[in-house]
Amino acid sequence: MDTSKKGQQKYAEMVKKASPNSPVFGDCIKAFVSGGIICTIGQLLLDFYIGMELSEKNAAAWVSITLVGLSALLTALGIYEKLGKFCGAGTIVPITGFANSVVSPAIEFKKEGMVFGMAAKMFVVAGPVIVYGTLTSMLVGFVYYFVK
Amino acid sequence: MKRIGKQTVRLSEGVTILSAASTVGPKEAEGPLGKYFDQKTEDSFFGEKSWELAESKFVEKNMRLAVQKANLKSEDIDYILCGDLLNQCTGSTFGIKNLDIPFFGLFGACSTMGESMSLGAMLIDGGFANHVLTGASSHFCAAEKQFRFPLPLGTQRPPTSTWTVTGDGAVVLARKGDGPKIVEITTGKIVDMGVADVNNMGAAMAPAAAALLKAHFEDTGRTPQDYDAIATGDLGTIGRELVVELLGKEGYLLDNRYTDCGIEIFDAEKQDTHAGGSGCACSAVTFCAYFYPKLLSGKIEKMLFIPTGALMSTTSSQQGQSIPGIAHGLVIEGCRKGAEEC
Structure with missing residues (x-):
């Protein structure tokens, strides 16, 4: 087997030819529609809570609470993983995906104990989102402060 | 000297595979x-509290069955x-700790069945x-938890990915007795062709399988047509295609007598x-359940x-290392049709 750089490049071309690509177009459509549906549910919830005479700020918080709660419930019931398989980014990007990413390791690592298992591993997936989300918002804040 | 080539040895009398047992999860069933x-x-939990304990139970139940069948x-x-x-091979050790038999723990990633049969025969x-x-042995849920993401996480798998087989395959090898015989062993070298995509293990391992086949044919002077069946472990459809292409370039034609256990075990479409x-159990249970009876009947x-x-860990791949592949080959002779003894 020719493991030189050239041999590896040749093999990489063979692999590329033999490996089917993900159906990106279909996945985008599914993500667009399913993500849209989740956002529409969010909007309906917002209207509902405002109708309950909550302030817009409080109603928005309640929308998040409801969606996160629902997502956690669906994750625990094993339904969210099936949705995620079909919807892809449509169920990952909204706040429901964030909830799923926290609850799923919590369930999976509970066997290793409540402290070093569930609590410690709870943010293995969501951790980077929090870290880089915070960092990005700081950067944007700086730029906004000086550019305004 | 039993060595007949750079990588191949011929056993002096042939080692009998007295029995083969397989225990699998619901998807395989x-x-x-x-x-x-x-x-x-x-149930993938097999009545246990964790995926890891479930894997060990597959090991224990199946190992005991293999002994009983012999x-x-x-x-x-x-x-x-x-x-x-699993890390530190606990799937195996916790499974066999009560069997009270001298133990060598092996790690050859998904080639472990080949490695264990080779060393056992030697x-x-x-x-x-x-x-x-x-x-x-391997367990889909335990492997996902260790190598990928927690199971309840809603993710999509790329078309090149494979599915870890849940189960355990085991054989009893013997100096004497009736049954198919291991006659030659070709031990693989590590081959790394720079594939780093953990979602395309078939492509990462295919060069190692192709290198092993080439070494085997050179050592023995045979061709693929000298065999009734050639089966690689867990390359899947993409890996098989690559092996056929790589061997073709070396002048060996792999026709439909060549299959891969990863292709046989699941209906990819359904x-x-x-x-x-994929997984250690892929080749192990496919050999024990599917090929062994065919060898036995002739x-x-x-x-x-x-x-x-695929000799990688989560750490090596997170550090950007490519995936080194390995393959272990065994020539197994079946019983002759109609023969009273085998």
Whole structure:
């Protein structure tokens, strides 16, 4: 087997030819529609809570609470993983995906104990989102402060 | 000297595979080989509290069954050789700790069945043992938890990904007795062609399988057409295609007598397993349930069995290292059709 750089490049071309690509177009459509549906549910919830005479700020918080709660419930019931398989980014990007990413390791690592298992591993997936989300918002804040 | 080439040895008398046992999870039981497996569970937890303990239970139940099928008792076994994918091979060790048999733990990633059968046969041929129990296991859920994401996470799998087989396959090797015989062993070298995509293991391992096949044919002077069946471990559809292409360039034609256990074990379309099955158990249970009976009945007279492995860890791949592949080859001769003894 020719493991030189050239041999590896040749093999990489063979692999590329033999490996089917993900159906990106279909996945985008599914993500667009399913993500849209989740956002529409969010909007309906917002209207509902405002109708309950909550302030817009409080109603928005309640929308998040409801969606996160629902997502956690669906994750625990094993339904969210099936949705995620079909919807892809449509169920990952909204706040429901964030909830799923926290609850799923919590369930999976509970066997290793409540402290070093569930609590410690709870943010293995969501951790980077929090870290880089915070960092990005700081950067944007700086730029906004000086550019305004 | 039993060595017949750079990588191949010929055993002086041939080591008998006295029995083969397979225990699998529900998805494997629903697959095309479902009817061939000895024991099937309806629940991936197998009545245990964790995926890891479940894997160990697959190991224990199946190892005991292999011994029982050989009409032996555990005290008749001189060594156990086995391994799995979990960190520090706990799937195996927790499974066999109560069997009270001298143990060598092995890690060859998904090639472990080939490694354990090779070393077991060498132990017997070397005169160090009469009976050796060898096997390998994996568990889809435990492997996902260790190598990918927690199961309840809603993610999509790329079309090149494979599905880890849940189960354990084990054989009892013996100095004497009736049954198919391991006659030659070709030990693989590590081959790294720079594939770093953990979702395309078939492509990462295919060069190692192709290199092993080439070495085997050069050492023995044979061609693929000298075998009734050639089966690699868990390359899946993409890996198989690459092996055929790589070997073609070397002048060897692999026709439809060459298959991959990862292709046989699942119905990729119906069971949504994408490129096929993988994991230590893939080649182990497919050999024990599907190929062994064919060797026993004489349907297959000579086979080349090549479990394949990807020698990576989560740490190595997160550090950007490519995936080194390995393959272990065994020539197994089946019983002759109609022969009273085998």
